[in-house]
Amino acid sequence: MTDLVTFGETMLRLTPPAGDRLETTDTYDVQPGGAESNVACGASLLGVDSVWLSKLPKSPLGQRVVRELRGHGVRTGVAWADPDDHRLGTYYLEHGGTPRGTNVIYDRADSAVTTVTPDELPVAAIKGAERFYTSGITPALSPTTLATTRTLLEAAREADTRTAFDLNYRSKLWDPDTAAETYRDLFPLIDTLVAPVRDARNVLDREGTPIEIAHSLATDHGFDTVVLTRGDSGATALHADEIYEQPAFETETFDAIGTGDAFVAGFLARRIRGDDVDTALEYAAAAASLKRTVGGDVAVIRPEEVEAVVAESGDEISR
Amino acid sequence: MTDLVTFGETMLRLTPPAGDRLETTDTYDVQPGGAESNVACGASLLGVDSVWLSKLPKSPLGQRVVRELRGHGVRTGVAWADPDDHRLGTYYLEHGGTPRGTNVIYDRADSAVTTVTPDELPVAAIKGAERFYTSGITPALSPTTLATTRTLLEAAREADTRTAFDLNYRSKLWDPDTAAETYRDLFPLIDTLVAPVRDARNVLDREGTPIEIAHSLATDHGFDTVVLTRGDSGATALHADEIYEQPAFETETFDAIGTGDAFVAGFLARRIRGDDVDTALEYAAAAASLKRTVGGDVAVIRPEEVEAVVAESGDEISR
Amino acid sequence: MTDLVTFGETMLRLTPPAGDRLETTDTYDVQPGGAESNVACGASLLGVDSVWLSKLPKSPLGQRVVRELRGHGVRTGVAWADPDDHRLGTYYLEHGGTPRGTNVIYDRADSAVTTVTPDELPVAAIKGAERFYTSGITPALSPTTLATTRTLLEAAREADTRTAFDLNYRSKLWDPDTAAETYRDLFPLIDTLVAPVRDARNVLDREGTPIEIAHSLATDHGFDTVVLTRGDSGATALHADEIYEQPAFETETFDAIGTGDAFVAGFLARRIRGDDVDTALEYAAAAASLKRTVGGDVAVIRPEEVEAVVAESGDEISR
Amino acid sequence: MTDLVTFGETMLRLTPPAGDRLETTDTYDVQPGGAESNVACGASLLGVDSVWLSKLPKSPLGQRVVRELRGHGVRTGVAWADPDDHRLGTYYLEHGGTPRGTNVIYDRADSAVTTVTPDELPVAAIKGAERFYTSGITPALSPTTLATTRTLLEAAREADTRTAFDLNYRSKLWDPDTAAETYRDLFPLIDTLVAPVRDARNVLDREGTPIEIAHSLATDHGFDTVVLTRGDSGATALHADEIYEQPAFETETFDAIGTGDAFVAGFLARRIRGDDVDTALEYAAAAASLKRTVGGDVAVIRPEEVEAVVAESGDEISR
Amino acid sequence: MTDLVTFGETMLRLTPPAGDRLETTDTYDVQPGGAESNVACGASLLGVDSVWLSKLPKSPLGQRVVRELRGHGVRTGVAWADPDDHRLGTYYLEHGGTPRGTNVIYDRADSAVTTVTPDELPVAAIKGAERFYTSGITPALSPTTLATTRTLLEAAREADTRTAFDLNYRSKLWDPDTAAETYRDLFPLIDTLVAPVRDARNVLDREGTPIEIAHSLATDHGFDTVVLTRGDSGATALHADEIYEQPAFETETFDAIGTGDAFVAGFLARRIRGDDVDTALEYAAAAASLKRTVGGDVAVIRPEEVEAVVAESGDEISR
Amino acid sequence: MTDLVTFGETMLRLTPPAGDRLETTDTYDVQPGGAESNVACGASLLGVDSVWLSKLPKSPLGQRVVRELRGHGVRTGVAWADPDDHRLGTYYLEHGGTPRGTNVIYDRADSAVTTVTPDELPVAAIKGAERFYTSGITPALSPTTLATTRTLLEAAREADTRTAFDLNYRSKLWDPDTAAETYRDLFPLIDTLVAPVRDARNVLDREGTPIEIAHSLATDHGFDTVVLTRGDSGATALHADEIYEQPAFETETFDAIGTGDAFVAGFLARRIRGDDVDTALEYAAAAASLKRTVGGDVAVIRPEEVEAVVAESGDEISR
Ligand SMILES: [Ca+2]
Ligand SMILES: [Ca+2]
Ligand SMILES: [Ca+2]
Ligand SMILES: [Ca+2]
Ligand SMILES: [Ca+2]
Ligand SMILES: [Ca+2]
Ligand SMILES: [Ca+2]
């Protein structure tokens, strides 16, 4: 029985070794990555029965993606495309310490998923599921993915499958105004909204404290739950008219990419289990802090590890 | 003073470690590769002053390409494109022993070079050069590259720069009939044609022995020189109504990709120096055999090494 | 719907880099390996819906095994053991060219699987399956695995699931006489016997040509099918009183481990599809030749590749 | 002439690359590690003539251990066991930043050393030595190693070789009560006790400040010297009724494993040289801080480096 | 048109992996490094048209150096030496965290450059250039390089090419008194002096605050500009009787080697562009902070990155 | 008790990965290598108690050499030199398949060993030994090493320690005439001469068949034993007026460097054990064939492996 269905693009992530630059490296570490598969994988490792829907070229590259997700325990509902006309998106990721920062170069235009239609996907999987999740990246990819996103959200609504949506605004995909318009069209179909406060301010034009923003979003769009993330400063949630504040856990960062997806995976894992928002929020923050110690997009983290962080005893050598 | 100008696409080549498969690997070796830059680099290392013309995204990925070519001593005449709209092509290369063979997956559609026009390029470089080289890949990339190829060949013709063209038929880019039609349109602008016998047969519809094919091509299209390559079986050249036969040198293959480009680089290096076709042919075959011992697309080979092979004394430890 | 169920031990395989020795290396390549999971994985990649049954410690090491198998598309029916008392077997593999040969050191004593009982396993999976496969390694591991092997074979027999058994004699696990006695006890439950001719001679005390040995085994034990493998010299099969001879395909060996399992995977894949023994035998030999070009225990090979070898056109660069 | 003899188990340590997890990695760094060989190696590199006694399988894996120790300058007194019945213990080590911490999985049951008896070992080496060292891990491995530990300690006592013992409590080997009982039986044979304060509290049931605990242990068991370590907070020693306090030196940790062994190696190196406890304690703390900058179990550190840290001038580039 | 000419030695730098020690490693990362080529490369990447003058053995090792510099966009004016009598210098670099520090072992005696004379070099390049740069390492290498350094500085002076000189005192090459004497002989030929305050104190025997030292040096030797660097504490400049203070930017250090050269490259890049000393100083400090995040001697840093640090917005993920 | 003492230079060997070239690589595999330590290590691994005499800089680089040799079980008698004035020789090794061949660049001038005098070495070790070995490389390094070689050979002669000498002519160290003169001066001190037939012809000016050359050398110089090696064609020995012919064993070459040293190690191992020349010759040839399958200069080969090759059963997987 499926707990969670996610839908979105997964790319090959190409990363040079630490200290190397994209313009000089001769080696990449390669690994699939994408917000919605990151959430599916992270949730699966935390005990959630997860399905990921997408479209891939029927080639070793598409198989590379499926293998990784299956390894994390995710079932895949893939529309296989002719590899002669459909490519796999890639993204180049260069880690750098302060003050250099991390640099990402996307090469995702015209990837197979930009052509995915609902009839190519096992949409029925959504019907039996507890939750459906996608993010603001997916509708930005193409008019077709926007239409498909809407159709899948409607399918969830009809099936009483609760929906979650992470704003995930990407300035390289669209401008804030276009994005905001699309978001607003989709919001009526969303139960739980997750968003960085920064995006709520810059893209959704909200002002005030996180608490004020959460209230204003919930009021305007009727969300059941709003979760605003603030990076190192933690997260603020609004649910059933109650506000929850959660600080971030201390962490030594090895790879920051995927932190937000780990947060969502942890949050949904606990909500699907029936836990309250405050419990889920703490679990989400702990999962996010653990993710940063692991290389790659995916939070390869087990429930007992998250629980140990929550119980504040995760930093000893056990032997 | 420039000896050789080449024009064409260079991609990032992504290769898993030996024994790994594209569908399972977590690492790529990365290196730029492309027929025309391979020829420019190989010729440069053999002492030819070479320039490569192309178009690249102005990004660390485009810089990665330029760095590699400069390292080989090639000067680059690059039209820099906005990296937000123009991508760098990539290709995935999986080596495999018999009976698996080598597998190549191209991801080159819509790369920056497909939009290159003559006015973006330092075409004047062709004017002072001895030779201009491009291959049958370039006109296959887009109508724009076809037009630009024709314009550059015409510029060479006007400048009395001799032209060389490697058929390099790629079935993943176009079908034989379309290719043949384009080839025939460009042939009047070509002095030296290099082609695999196989492509002469399958694409140009030639029949008979290599000698017969060379004669028929020269007769039909007025080439100054025709060189037909036969892989392990060597090469056949026709020039000034004389036939030259060159067997292949024995070689232990580490990386077969780029063998044909090494052959052309060796051939042009000697012709530019003023050597006869038979001398150039032997040098070309030796360069090709050496290339196969080196990883990567480029023949990182020095003149004294080619000469040692020609002199049949290249296989001892020198110490 | 399940096509194939296999049952057996999977270990972590630890391999130094090429040219290094176990007594000097500082690095291992690590990958799960075991005859029955190799067959399940190989068959899965060739299109067979496969399930693997076994017992593992509930630890990151046990998860490492499950991840790999899932990546190959295999479903896993695992009895999870307390990692404080149950270990994962390992094996150290050193490749060496002639005359050094390959060296294997097993460290498999007391692994979790030696305690596996039928009630811990989802035996029902066998009931709906086309075929059940295990090898002569499994009953050698412990009296418990011997008993469980027998029970699973009986379950298959009762369910009309056809059974296949690879002799896989391991001199480091038991002596020939003990092995032969156990084999003979299990043979009445076996439909298809696969065995190296060498083991048939040395362990089962058979004499004569492969054809004579196949006949004598079939006569004595009532096998539906007998397949005798002869390494580089190919294989001989007996089925329905007919003899089939299959030469080995030429291959450049990167990693010889798992060749026999690839052969079995290919054979079963075609038999499950309903093909005749001669077709399956040729497919098996092609899969085995391809396996040797790939690193690791598992034949990461796709159906179109096997078909290309059978059609004798697998050794060109496709581009 | 031998300064130091140690006795204990050495395993192969298997470590994934930084940022990788045991459940996903395809590579291990491999290196021998064990408390008593770590002390022997660390002391040897600090100028102490050291011998290590143990039992190993006579195989490339056992040779791997001996090679590493010899490389560090240690002489080995090894009882070689039949590799068909005796295995080498291994341990899997996963480093992780805060809050993940370091995870260790031991696979040491039934290793060759668990069967070692005094008559297999060159016990005479203890007779001429200055010091004999073993740790609380060794008697926990098996009744046989407990008996052998006792015999070797008695041999040291008879030979006027001073003995040192690090409590090294391992909860995965035994429970606190059993451990404490064994410790108390061995304590009369010990001159210098080293113990983490934490273990003194939890296993030996001591209460109070480190100073109070040191006094109570010395009083109860008649130790010549007691050293209590407190991680980042330094160490406290009691000797000849005097208390010495030593803070920890600042350090950037690359690999924390083996810090305690480096401390003991540094302490014994100076005590063997005839230095006082306070000098030895400072040297020990400096060696421990340096060890954390080096990968692997062993403190690959030279005397001049320790002296530079003591002299507070170790952090400049020297060129 | 050339902006900057530098002259000095470049060696192969050999570095073990992080956490490994020179006495145990089996692998080196290899990359050319040398103060004057580091400055040429850094400046080139920041948009300066740079030429590097030196002498190298005509061998693959000499070519290795040229390739790297060309990759960074530097043109090379190399005197090629017979590799049978002339070697390439190397240096071994071991990174270590606190308190271990970084260790450098030079193996540069008798390298080809120690024999370089002005007539072997394209000295004319200096004539058309904006600036000429060398450092205090070059005259320390041999009497020949001292004489050549002087000749090149004189050539710059005559050509109205402004000169810059980094003190770069190396205690492994000469003692402070000999160095100071040479420096003082060369100072009349220098326009811009860069020096660590520490060296100004210890080698040039200056006392007082950085400001006092800058004034005293300018007064005594008539420098147009004096820049004194103070590591983490920033830099102080004196120009046209005005003092400029620049703090260091915060940085996470991956590789500290080459920080000073990055500073000089940044400073000269802006001065060549015509910017004021204060602008150049800030740019220099930002380039230095970025360099520390990149592996290798060379500051592989682009202008927009330096500008982003100056604008204090360089530490976000851009996507 | 010492069986074998060797004397000579050991360098750091720097090797790029397979398929890479010295002019492009960014990585070296590093490992000590030198003819006389190769022989000492190879013999030690074959059961011979071996000592190696030499001089090294007292630095991590010198320690790197000692560690490796100790790991192979060799005791080292090292004269430690001040690392500020004495360097460690290095050599760059590039493997290449046919027709490229292997390339070696020596950087050994002025290494510490060129200054070694007998009084710095534990010459007494030779007195108790069975055999003393050095090669024609050592006297070529400097007048000092020539004098020391002579002194050590004389010490052996006086002590009735039998001497062996491998011609090992290196054209990069001296010319044939100078070499031959030195050889002839040393020959009266040599019992066993090993030489490639090629060197016997080109350097010692011998003509005729190997048998004729062996006889003429023995007659002229009074050798007890002469062994002439012929690469793939095997070896010819003359001893006590009898001729022995030994073909080479078939081998798949991974690393050809050190083959001759492995041959000598095998030969001496058996002669020291008291075996006849024919037995030793076969063992030597088997050891040489095994060496070629192992990376590095040293024959990491155990006696049972050599014996298996001699018994022609070494090429199976044992499991
Ligand atoms: Ca490389
Ligand atoms: Ca990541
Ligand atoms: Ca990996
Ligand atoms: Ca290639
Ligand atoms: Ca290592
Ligand atoms: Ca495998
Ligand atoms: Ca791998």
Ligand SMILES: [Ca+2]
């Ligand atoms: Ca360790």
Ligand SMILES: [Ca+2]
């Ligand atoms: Ca190694």
Ligand SMILES: [Ca+2]
């Ligand atoms: Ca560097």
Ligand SMILES: [Ca+2]
């Ligand atoms: Ca690199």
Ligand SMILES: [Ca+2]
């Ligand atoms: Ca070697």
Ligand code: NI
């Ligand atoms: Ni490269």
Ligand code: NI
């Ligand atoms: Ni992964």
Ligand code: NI
């Ligand atoms: Ni990363």
Ligand code: NI
């Ligand atoms: Ni991976």
Ligand code: NI
């Ligand atoms: Ni993987």
Ligand code: NI
């Ligand atoms: Ni390759």
Ligand code: NI
């Ligand atoms: Ni490459």
Ligand code: NI
């Ligand atoms: Ni090592």
Ligand code: NI
């Ligand atoms: Ni090591």
Ligand code: NI
């Ligand atoms: Ni393998």
Ligand code: NI
């Ligand atoms: Ni392998």
